[in-house]
Amino acid sequence: xxxxxxxxxxxxxxxxxxxxxxxxxxxxxxxxxxxxxxxxxxxxxxxxxxxxxxxxxxxxxxxxxxxxxxxxxxxxxxxxxxxxxxxxxxxxxxxxxxxxxxxxxxxxxxxxxxxxxxxxxxxxxxxxxxxxxxxxxxxxxxxxxxxxxxxxxxxxxxxxxxxxxxxxxxxxxxxxxxxxxxxxxxxxxxxxxxxxxxxxxxxxxxxxxxxxxxxxxxxxxxxxxxxxxxxxxxxxxxxxxxxxxxxxxxxxxxxxxxxxxxxxxxxxxxxxxxxxxxxxxxxxxxxxxxxxxxxxxxxxxxxxxxxxxxxxxxxxxxxxxxxxxxxxx
Amino acid sequence: xxxxxxxxxxxxxxxxxxxxxxxxxxxxxxxxxxxxxxxxxxxxxxxxxxxxxxxxxxxxxxxxxxxxxxxxxxxxxxxxxxxxxxxxxxxxxxxxxxxxxxxxxxxxxxxxxxxxxxxxxxxxxxxxxxxxxxxxxxxxxxxxxxxxxxxxxxxxxxxxxxxxxxxxxxxxxxxxxxxxxxxxxxxxxxxxxxxxxxxxxxxxxxxxxxxxxxxxxxxxxxxxxxxxxxxxxxxxxxxxxxxxxxxxxxxxxxxxxxxxxxxxxxxxxxxxxxxxxxxxxxxxxxxxxxxxxxxxxxxxxxxxxxxxxxxxxxxxxx
Numbered sequence: 001x002x003x004x005x006x007x008x009x010x011x012x013x014x015x016x017x018x019x020x021x022x023x024x025x026x027x028x029x030x031x032x033x034x035x036x037x038x039x040x041x042x043x044x045x046x047x048x049x050x051x052x053x054x055x056x057x058x059x060x061x062x063x064x065x066x067x068x069x070x071x072x073x074x075x076x077x078x079x080x081x082x083x084x085x086x087x088x089x090x091x092x093x094x095x096x097x098x099x100x101x102x103x104x105x106x107x108x109x110x111x112x113x114x115x116x117x118x119x120x121x122x123x124x125x126x127x128x129x130x131x132x133x134x135x136x137x138x139x140x141x142x143x144x145x146x147x148x149x150x151x152x153x154x155x156x157x158x159x160x161x162x163x164x165x166x167x168x169x170x171x172x173x174x175x176x177x178x179x180x181x182x183x184x185x186x187x188x189x190x191x192x193x194x195x196x197x198x199x200x201x202x203x204x205x206x207x208x209x210x211x212x213x214x215x216x217x218x219x220x221x222x223x224x225x226x227x228x229x230x231x232x233x234x235x236x237x238x239x240x241x242x243x244x245x246x247x248x249x250x251x252x253x254x255x256x257x258x259x260x261x262x263x264x265x266x267x268x269x270x271x272x273x274x275x276x277x278x279x280x281x282x283x284x285x286x287x288x289x290x291x292x293x294x295x296x297x298x299x300x301x302x303x304x305x306x307x308x309x310x311x312x313x314x315x316x317x318x319x320x321x322x323x324x325x326x327x328x329x
Numbered sequence: 330x331x332x333x334x335x336x337x338x339x340x341x342x343x344x345x346x347x348x349x350x351x352x353x354x355x356x357x358x359x360x361x362x363x364x365x366x367x368x369x370x371x372x373x374x375x376x377x378x379x380x381x382x383x384x385x386x387x388x389x390x391x392x393x394x395x396x397x398x399x400x401x402x403x404x405x406x407x408x409x410x411x412x413x414x415x416x417x418x419x420x421x422x423x424x425x426x427x428x429x430x431x432x433x434x435x436x437x438x439x440x441x442x443x444x445x446x447x448x449x450x451x452x453x454x455x456x457x458x459x460x461x462x463x464x465x466x467x468x469x470x471x472x473x474x475x476x477x478x479x480x481x482x483x484x485x486x487x488x489x490x491x492x493x494x495x496x497x498x499x500x501x502x503x504x505x506x507x508x509x510x511x512x513x514x515x516x517x518x519x520x521x522x523x524x525x526x527x528x529x530x531x532x533x534x535x536x537x538x539x540x541x542x543x544x545x546x547x548x549x550x551x552x553x554x555x556x557x558x559x560x561x562x563x564x565x566x567x568x569x570x571x572x573x574x575x576x577x578x579x580x581x582x583x584x585x586x587x588x589x590x591x592x593x594x595x596x597x598x599x600x601x602x603x604x605x606x607x608x609x610x611x612x613x614x615x616x617x618x619x620x621x622x623x624x625x626x627x628x629x630x631x632x633x634x635x636x637x638x639x640x641x642x643x644x645x646x647x
Contacts, residue, residue, distance in 0.1 A: 053513040162599050192371035193542065197584040198595030219513070222543065226586035226593065249588050263518040265543035267585045269566040272547050277519040279469025279489070 004080045005039035006181060006213060007065065012036045012074035014060050033057040033064070034237040034295075035074070037314070040181070040215065042079070045207045047214045049224035049245070051260070052234030058217045061234075062185045065215070066100050078181070096126055099179040101203075103186040105166035109158035115169060116154050122173055142175040145209070146202055164195030171202055175210070182206065182214040188223065200227050221264045225249050233257050236295045239314060243321035253323040256296045294325070302327060332359035332399075333502055333534050334383070339396030341375070341382040343603075344389075350603040352378040354558035356396075357630065360502070360536055365528050367545040367566070368538045369581075370555030373600055376538045377426060379555070380506050384423055385413060400502065418449040422495035424505040429487030432479040438465075439475035442494045450498065464493040468523060485516030489523065496527060503527055504536045509544055521548050542585050546570060551636075554578050557601050557611035560630070563638040574639040576616045610642065618643055 014033040034057070040048055052058045063069040065076055067087040076083040078098060086094045102108065109115060119139050122128070129135035140150045148168060158166065167187060174182060184203065188196045204227055206212050218224050224231055224245075231248045233241040233256065241254040252258045263277070281299065290298040290308065297307040306326050314324040341353035352375040360366040370376045381387045383398050385405055398405040400421060405413060417423070425431065433441060442461035443454065452460070462472050468489040479487055488508065495503060505524060509517040525548040527533045539545060545552055545566065552569050554562045554577065562575040573579045580596035598615035601607050607614050613623040620642060628640045 053515070165599070192600065193540065194371060194580055194584050194596035196595065197586065197593040198597065200586065200593070201595070221514070222585075222587050225588040226590065260514060263514040264588075265514075265518070265521070265541070265547045266589075267543035267546045267570070267582075267587050268589075269546045269549070269570050273518060273522065276522055277515070279519050279523065280471070 003042055005077075006042035006079060007040040007215070008075075008077040008080075009036055009038055009061070009065075010075040010077070012061070012064060012071045012076060014057070014064060014069065015072045031237050032060045033071070036061060036234075036237070036239055037074075038232055038239060038242060040213055045211050045213045046229040047204065047207060047216055047227055048230045048232060049216045049218060049228035050232050050234060051218060051221060051224050053219055053260075055236070056219075056234040057237040058219075058234055059185055062100070062183050062215070062217050065183055066098070067094070092125060095179075096177060097179055098181045098183065099174055099177055101167070101170055101174070101182060101184040101187045103189055105163050105170065105187075105190060106158070108170065109166065111158050113157075114155055115158055115161065115166075118169075119173060119176060122176060126177055128176060138176060139172065142172045143169075145175055146171055147198075148172065162195070164191045164199060167191055167199055168202065171199070171206070174206060174212075178210050178212075180210075180212055182212055183217070184214055185217045186219070187216075189218075189220075203227070221260060222267070233260070238295050239322075239324065240296065241321075241323045242314075243323075247321060253317065253321065253328060254296075254325050255300045255302050255327070259299075330361045333362045333401065334360040334536075335397070335399040336383060337397040337399070339379070339382050339398060340394045341378050341387055341391060342394055343391045345604075348604055351558055351606060352391075352603045353382055354603075354606065356382075356555075356558075356560050358553050358560055358563060360534055362501070362534055363528060363532045364550045365525060365535045365537060365548050367549035367552040368536065368555060368560075369540065369542055369545055369552055371540055371581075371600060373603070374555045375558040375603070376540075376555050377506055380423075380504055380536075380538055384417070384421070384504065386423075414449070418445070418495075418500070419498045420500050420502065422498075422500040422503045424488075424491055424495050424503065424508055426506040426510065428491040428508075429479075429484050432487055432490065434479050436478075437475070438477055438479065438482075438490055442475075442490070442497070445494050446497055460497055461494075464497050465490070467496075468493045469519070483516070485512050485520060488512065488516075488520055492520075492523060496531070496533070499531055500533065502534045502536065504538070506538045507540070508537065509539070509541065517544070524548060542581065543587070554581065557606055558603060559611065559640065560638075561612070561640045563630075563636075565636065568637060574633065574637070574644060575612075575641045576618050576643070577612045580615075610640075 012033055013035055016030045016032055018028045018030060050058050064071050067083060123135045129138055143150045188199055191199060216227060228245045231245050232239055235256045241257045252261050293308040293310055294312050297303040312324045312326045312329055314322055315329060316322050317328045337357050339353060339356045343350040356379055368376050382393055387393055439461055443457040446457040462475055465472060465474055470489055509520050521544055524535050527535050549566045552566050553560045556577050562578045570582060573582050583594050586593050596615055609624040609626055610628050613619045622642050628642050630638045630640045632638050633644050
């Protein structure tokens with residue numbers, strides 16, 4: 001990796017306090033994100049999947065990168081500059097570079113305005129066009145680039161669009177703004193399978209069209225393995241493994257990654273699960289998370305003494321492959 | 330083989346000021362003894378409404394204009410509420426969508442299980458208590474769970490409590506609607522395998538309704554594909570995944586992303602609205618094989634090979 005990274009997270013931690021009203025009830029502390037560090041390189045565009053189960057902190061990380069939440073400690077740098085400061089000083093400038101796509105394709109639209117307005121506002125805010133007709137031409141070109149039919153969509157209200165159309169219409173926004181980095185948080189979880197593929201292919205095509213990188217946040221390893229170049233695996237707020245997609249799928253190192261890969265249902269009836277999951281071992285989230293040492297040690301089949309006492313260092317074990325596990329440290 | 334459940338031309342409509350929503354519009358299929366039968370389809374295709382229709386849980390403004398639901402030789406749609414109550418739960422169990430949220434938050438698990446059991450049978454409280462404990466063990470939950478409240482359990486554990494209760498009387502048929510939505514993959518695997526085990530170990534028939542094709546691939550024996558209020562194809566799970574016939578099924582199968590696929594392709598166009606289904610074949614506006622006849626005449630389900638049904642004009646009169 002050469003030069004300054006595009007995005008860099010350094011020891012990012014986010015702590016939420018739950019309960020404990022008036023300081024009488026004690027409350028509980030949740031480390032949603034725990035010392036997370038990773039970088040996206042700037043010299044090549046790639047799609048990096050951040051994979052984790054519910055409660056793994058993946059959405060919290062997205063929100064911190066987008067300045068919607070502040071990290072309790074640690075730093076997020078975009079092109080070497082602190083994101084929170086950048087947003088404070090020049091919000092438009094930052095979001096010209098970094099654009100989100102959220103999970104809920106319904107929440108973005110104001111139901112009483114036509115969908116065109118979403119793009120109209122963006123063109124104005126980001127100063128993308130000098131006249132109305134220029135703005136319209138830009139929108140139509142962007143939509144056609146995505147295979148959307150402007151004559152079918154423009155002038156309609158949000159409720160007249162399907163989830164898939166709404167989400168693809170959001171890609172038009174990306175195409176207009178031409179960001180360098182897209183933060184996509186479970187963008188297809190509310191889209192039907194038949195339209196999901198279209199969305200995923202178009203998102204992937206932005207890598208070539210715009211030279212944009214994408215941090216793709218998902219719980220679905222089938223999708224991650226389809227779309228991503230690199231996979232980062234999160235477990236209870238910590239990164240346990242990071243490496244090229246093909247290698248992680250073929251040869252997962254961390255026992256948690258193995259567990260996840262073993263559990264994904266393969267959409268092929270000839271490749272059914274080999275082992276039966278031990279139902280007595282699948283318990284509640286709180287009990288699953290080890291309080292000390294390696295976060296996965298409570299349910300790791302390879303756990304040793306040291307795993308319960310110390311946090312394993314996150315180290316590079318092969319070129320490009322990092323893992324936090326004492327099996328490799 | 331004789332069918333355990335036979336659904337004939339079932340329709341479930343919802344009245345509205347704009348007209349009737351024809352959510353389920355003439356569905357027929359048979360589920361046999363001791364099989365896992367899957368019903369797959371995308372959102373809005375009517376799969377959950379179909380389950381409501383089969384179990385007679387349709388509430389106004391919904392109604393069932395016509396159809397038969399024959400379970401063990403009896404048409405459920407013709408029974409009185411009282412007669413139906415005797416069959417439900419004991420012989421015909423239901424695990425509804427989001428079932429884990431149906432537990433009462435202020436009552437202990439055990440009491441909720443016992444309540445349900447006493448309500449549907451003549452066993453006494455002691456027996457119900459023992460039964461609930463043994464059922465918890467059956468689904469891999471520790472007996473301590475009995476004394477816990479729902480908030481102390483994870484989503485997957487709650488889902489297992491629901492399944493444990495549903496199968497307490499060893500029903501012949503269990504219908505599970507989206508049993509794994511909102512659960513993590515590791516838990517999903519456990520729940521799906523548990524459903525499969527109901528067939529293997531207890532010889533039950535399990536109907537699994539889900540949009541998740543990968544889940545079906547893992548546990549189903551046969552599968553029906555729904556589109557726009559109709560079943561458009563039925564076959565063994567291998568047939569449907571390896572040799573889909575209906576153009577919609579073909580599209581659906583090739584749209585599923587997986588680790589072994591380099592490229593997936595979607596189906597262009599939109600799912601139609603139940604208020605106004607397209608004429609002829611309901612898939613014709615999105616179908617790349619569409620012919621003249623497809624917009625005019627609705628194709629009937631035909632058995633093109635033994636056990637292999639498809640509703641498409643491509644598979645003609647032979």
